Amino acid sequence: MENEELPAELGVALDAFARYLTAERAVSPHTLRGYLGDVRSLLAHASGEGARALVDLDLGTLRRWLGTQSQAGAARTTLARRSASIRVFTAWALGEERLTADPALRLKAPKRERSLPGVLQARQLARLLAGLEEAAAEGAPLAVRNRAIVELLYATGVRVGELAGLDIDDLDPDRRTLRVIGKGNKERTVPYGVPAALAVDDWLRRGRPVFAKATSGRALFLGSRGGRVDQRQVRAMVNSLFEELGDTSASGPHAFRHSAATHLLDGGADLRAVQEILGHSSLATTQIYTHVSVDRLRKSYQQAHPRA
Template sequence: MPSTLLLDRVEQFLDYLSVERGSPANTISSYRTDLLQFAVYFSRDVDEITTGTFDEIRPTVIAEFAVTLRNSGLKPNSTSRKIAAIRSFFAYLHNEGLVSRDPSQDVPLPKLGKSLPHILTIEQARNLVTIPLKTSSSNSAVRDEAMLQLSYASGLRVTELVSLNLENVDIKSQRVRCMGKGQKERIVPFHNQASERIQLYLDTARPIFDKNGSTEALFLNQRGGQITRQGFWVILKKYAEINGLSDAITPHTLRHSFATHLLQGGAPLRHVQELLGHASISTTQIYTHLTTDFLREEYETAHPRARFNRD
């Protein structure tokens, strides 16, 4: 049975998160689960906190807890989340004077391997962004194809895409101006086909959606409101399923594919960084790994000795 005092402090911390920090209910629920799991682990060796200052809890206990989680087969991301919850808890206790030192600060978070984003082939991307008007001539299909074409043509983040206003898109010069992370503005070009689809949307579907002519948002739903991130995700999943790509699609799949296809075509990494709006080129470098994998596949397909060895 976990220490009563420790459980009381956990609830005190959760109340603090709820009342003073305004943390959402699902965050508090996750913290409760993670901290109670640690409390149970700690109680295996200590029946009760005796000093009232929690000094019995040493860094080694937290480190051993992390090892136990890893050995149980828990994914590194989940282990890292649990240790982060413990860190937040002890930081709170330290600020409240309930521990003389924070034992969790000496415990490193598990190293997380960078997972490579899934990308579409050029053919898959082409099929995805042109499928709406091949399956329907509705106003929604016109809008959907304009969004998909612009997404793949510009590499915008989903939030950037759905936040666009009319003034942000220049059809004549084929450029879009968006506000990225850190309120940094950038201008990104797009190609002829995207330009044609956006113009078609502006001429036909958008006036129908914007019944009162009162909104500046570029992409609208059928009620005249701005398309949300969730709304675009529904659109993307719909056409991915039609193309048999539902398992491969995430909200940023077209952005990842945009970057990788540019690098495959010979674009300099620095230029791709600027187009994506990455503050650091190290963030963009993950796409070079994808390009290397692509080149390896092309090599093994095309090189006669590679084919011979594989066979």
């Protein structure tokens, strides 16, 4: 439902919330769409029950809205996310004095199912990277770029959006560090190793000049038409590599982020250091990778121990 289909005061509140998310929270476009979609859905439901202003929202309205979402087949993770969106909205509305009390304080949503992310094994990564290096050696600019992208994704654990947004000036080749602008426009510095440094240098020397145009600016990675590489291009390329690999359930560029975090922890890295590298605002988010490591340890034990 569009804002104009909502009662006037609800539509005005939704517009003001959008401005808050953009100007003060500096959320990504993807996050913005998610928040606004969830809140618009709630307000449309409330309107259907007769609500004309935010003060008409109460806990019962929120619970009935979640109930309709559940009946429509929404997964527990989706319901948990939508509940979180509503909590942000009602807390904002209370702070703006658009509400006199926060109806979401007692709202309970199904707990998220803790799912272990797809992680590539070291031997799988070695095989994948060796194939990329072999392809890049033949000199095709796209092959040189793809190798640099994958090496950097795995070396740094950056998100695909962060990678696509990198400029040449974000690299510090002498210190082998990368300046990354993450969620909420938060800046962090991430180290990377020699293989990634060699791959990126190769791209800058042999690949990027082939694609670069006057309009390319300082974008680090370019598409074949000279524009900044698009996240969808990176996802398509990575998924194609995983299909060729054949023996993995991993998918998408995020698999390299999961793999980097897990392998760092397996190698003895401090959890807080991994948190800083990944740019997680909460240590709890990083801790899921300790579960990945324990899960792998348990499987190895069960396979190898005669009395497992």
